[in-house]
Amino acid sequence: MLCGQACINKTSSAKNPGNLQYILLTHGHFDHILSVDLLRKATGAPVLIHADDASFLTNAEHNGYRFFFHRELAMQPADKLLRDQDTLPFGNSILRVMHTPGHTQGSVCYLIDNIMFTGDTLFDQDIGRTDLYGGSMDDLQASLRKIDALPGNFTVYPGHGSVTTLQKQRDYNFYLKNI
Numbered sequence: 001m002l003c004g005q006a007c008i009n010k011t012s013s014a015k016n017p018g019n020l021q022y023i024l025l026t027h028g029h030f031d032h033i034l035s036v037d038l039l040r041k042a043t044g045a046p047v048l049i050h051a052d053d054a055s056f057l058t059n060a061e062h063n064g065y066r067f068f069f070h071r072e073l074a075m076q077p078a079d080k081l082l083r084d085q086d087t088l089p090f091g092n093s094i095l096r097v098m099h100t101p102g103h104t105q106g107s108v109c110y111l112i113d114n115i116m117f118t119g120d121t122l123f124d125q126d127i128g129r130t131d132l133y134g135g136s137m138d139d140l141q142a143s144l145r146k147i148d149a150l151p152g153n154f155t156v157y158p159g160h161g162s163v164t165t166l167q168k169q170r171d172y173n174f175y176l177k178n179i
């Protein structure tokens with residue numbers, strides 16, 4: 001989960017002192033959505049996810065909770081569904097949505113200036129698994145090619161593990177080097 005805090009259009013309130021504007025999901029796996037309803041209730045900020053992962057919020061078969069814990073896990077549906085190349089105002093910048101399927105069908109990266117949030121698509125020297133619901137190594141490789149083709153360098157904030165840069169991953173990530 002990624003929380004957008006930089007928009008300046010709204011004044012902050014007691015309910016939302018950090019002026020949170022979006023709750024942006026990189027994908028719908030249970031470990032990325034568990035606090036979504038609490039955060040939405042606490043702040044009133046809308047939850048956004050790519051359309052292809054929309055069902056993950058309400059289906060434990062899709063979000064992996066049933067597979068790992070043999071239990072149901074259902075959140076409220078998303079407030080807005082995202083598509084590739086959607087843009088959102090983000091402070092003085094524009095946040096861009098880049099659809100990067102593979103780890104899940106609706107995985108996305110969020111790009112703001114020279115920063116990218118890669119969810120479970122790209123980690124420091126690793127990539128996300130593709131053996132869960134909707135995963136596809138072919139799709140992930142195509143997504144890695146898209147990421148590799150981005151011009152310039154980005155600071156990369158993955159969904160797990162260390163912060164890194166895109167250039168370091170181009171240089172040292174086995175999967176990015178061998179696509």
Ligand SMILES: [Zn+2]
Nearest residue numbers: 027029103120
């Ligand atoms: Zn995941």
